[in-house]
Ligand SMILES: Cc1cc2nc3c(=O)[nH]c(=O)nc-3n(C[C@H](O)[C@H](O)[C@H](O)COP(=O)(O)O)c2cc1C
């Protein structure tokens with residue numbers, strides 16, 4: 001490789017031309033504890049890599065001689081208008097990336113007419129993030145063994161203006177992120193999980209063996225919940241419910257039968273290693289749901305063509321996990337905004353080069369798997 005085509009580390013966000021540049025900046029800003037927490041997948045990280053590889057393998061079938069002088073990337077999710085089919089996936093502990101933490105992410109989602117999903121395990125209370133997001137947020141729930149606490153979290157999310165409940169169903173236990181075990185990942189003492197526990201509670205979790213997070217979550221999470229209990233959950237909130245972590249047609253059908261929307265995800269390769277990539281799981285799920293629910297997807301999105309392919313195959317929108325975290329680490333609110341902007345620009349250009357002027361023009365004929 002000649003030196004002039006090698007990726008050069010960029011001095012500033014302003015010079016970043018793509019999400020890989022922002023990732024390099026974000027990584028450089030993090031210490032080992034945070035970097036390993038964000039970057040890791042489970043075990044050998046096959047699924048982590050496969051999420052990206054699946055998008056690369058799929059090829060586009062562009063149409064030509066279409067008037068593309070005006071391309072509109074706009075769409076909506078559950079009636080909320082978005083500037084493009086790109087939202088932000090829930091991730092815990094934004095305070096590891098930037099002092100403004102979830103407030104920066106929420107403000108960026110609002111500024112870009114996007115939508116942020118706030119994790120149960122945020123470093124910032126739901127109410128504060130709700131005010132910053134100004135209605136552009138969904139709330140992600142981990143069901144806790146303490147049902148009263150779960151219920152009060154749900155009430156708070158609704159009162160704070162969340163538009164939907166994203167119920168994560170792929171993590172009764174945390175997958176084993178081995179770097180976090182080896183180096184005993186721990187939340188720094190100045191950060192807490194205020195939606196769930198006081199700082200004291202977290203600080204009491206043992207850190208002398210393995211990942212503090214894994215130890216903490218093992219005690220907290222409800223592992224008994226089944227399809228039958230969904231009716232209970234439905235009774236606890238007036239919000240639409242989205243099941244996050246669906247990878248099969250069978251479970252997508254059950255979700256639809258229970259009146260839930262579907263979020264196709266393998267948790268960014270952090271749970272069951274060698275699970276199918278989310279992109280490869282999408283077609284059978286779209287087929288099985290047959291228009292009954294909205295379908296979202298996350299996992300490995302770094303390029304406008306990734307967004308295009310997922311939407312063409314039936315995703316209503318896609319969500320950014322690590323890409324948003326790299327932006328946050330690289331430059332707080334500005335970094336997340338720049339990430340969303342660069343990706344939206346890539347979507348617009350790719351649509352034009354595919355002969356598509358509206359999101360509705362993106363159909364399965366555009367993709368050869
Ligand atoms: C550091 C980190 C923390 C995460 N925390 C949560 C969480 O609290 N709740 C949740 O449902 N998913 C969580 N996820 C999974 C993301 O919502 C999403 O499924 C995944 O990151 C998408 O893949 P990507 O990172 O390749 O975009 C987390 C992911 C990462 C990388």
Ligand SMILES: O=C(O)C(=O)c1ccccc1
Nearest residue numbers: 092121171174213217270
């Ligand atoms: O790290 C994660 O992927 C995650 O989902 C999680 C689960 C519990 C607490 C914090 C984050």
